[in-house]
Amino acid sequence: MTVAAVKPIDPQDLERATSTVSLREDLDAYVTDLMAQGVRNIYFVGAGGSLICSYPAHYLLTASSDVPTFQVQSDELNCVQPALMGPGSLVVLASYTGTTKETVAAARTAKSTGATVVTAAKDGTPLATEADRNFVAKSDIFELMLAYAVLTATGKVDDTEAVNASLDALPQALRTAAEQADAHLAAVAEKFKDDEITYVLGSGPNQAWAYGMAMCFLQEMQWKHAAGFNAGEFFQGAFEVVDDSSAVILWLAEDGSRPMAERARTFLQKYAARAECIDTRDLDLVGIDERLRPHVTPLVVAALASRLAQHYEAVRNHDLKTRRYMFKVDY
Incomplete structure (x- = not known):
């Protein structure tokens, strides 16, 4: 069998990461406003790679935040809604294509409970249209930034300059x-x-x-x-x-x-x-x-x-x- 040459590291990876980091100011303002209104708990929801990508943010908030944080597989949410999900819940969903049927349905499920739904998806996709607010972003970086925004808004970050500088450096x-x-x-x-x-x-x-x-x-x-x-x-x-x-x-x-x-x-x-x-x-x-x-x-x-x-x-x-x-x- 002929061995193919490995593909070069995709320059679009750097572009997507840089574009995501550029959203930080808007995301910080949005999350700060939500927290001021009273977020009772946070759910990261996804399927496959999108669920996997949310784990670092979930892990950080579980270890560092007073806000109860959960991670749920998309179709699990559709089958059994958590008793704590409702008004005051922030539900964060992601899908690379924006069309993952279980995740689109999960966004509807979350909205039906009265939760605020935030998504990371391509604009105009079924998932984006279900959101209260959509960000076109690389999900793992986006969700980590959201976690830091929650920590900052709740006074859990000691050095915001270090956080901002590190996030700026993250794509490279x-x-x-x-x-x-x-x-x-x-x-x-x-x-x-x-x-x-x-x-x-x-x-x-x-x-x-x-x-x-x-x-x-x-x-x-x-x-x-x-x-x-x-x-x-x-x-x-x-x-x-x-x-x-x-x-x-x-x-x-x-x-x-x-x-x-x-x-x-x-x-x-x-x-x-x-x-x-x-x-x-x-x-x-x-x-x-x-x-x-x-x-x-x-x-x-x-x-x-x-x-x-x-x-x-x-x-x-x-x-x-x-x-x-x-x-x-x-x-």
Whole structure:
């Protein structure tokens, strides 16, 4: 099989991230006004990648805010509405296409409870038209900015200048991180391209891209068997199938859950000779305040996961857009 050349890192990634960051002033003003009116709780809602992308913001607010914050899968919301959702709830939904049917329906469900609905979607799409306010934005950066806006409005941010400067630097930091890690990511894809199953681990907010790397990038886009685990839950059973022949990817970032990931790394170094650990501490992240790295590095993991998928695409000659069922059959 001829190995295709990996695609260059997409310059549009930087453009989308920069465009999202440019919305910060409008978003801050909007969130400040909502909080002044009395937000009782916050829900992040999505499906697939959009749900995954909301996890860092959800994690930050859960750890740092007095406002109760929840994360709900779109169709779960349609089937069972949370008792606490209603007037005073802020419901944040995202969809890359703006057409994900479960998420569009979830926006209607949320509105029916009296909640305020904010979306990240392309203008004019079904999801955008359901919103009280829509922002055309890259969802993970947008939702992290929204989380910081909530924290600022409620007096939980000590240094707003550091936050603003770090958010300004974030688009280029994400790009540079992908460039710095590129050789390692290429080696991981080459190493694991033929394995029958790949296990992906992450802790805290990074478990989202353990799940997402396995389900979205390897299962959906590469038709490879994979499983994603919380690095702590890994020790509750899954580690029993791992040995020196196993393909394992571990994301390590810098939030408070890092000791969980380090525990997994210690185990893997002893019992899984082929495991690959990808650590954001190896990356410079120029312009990101050291105090904010714990909150930003889950987005770095997302950027690295996306780039790793492109390397799989190249070494396996399997286009990331190829589907059997998605968008092709009724489901």
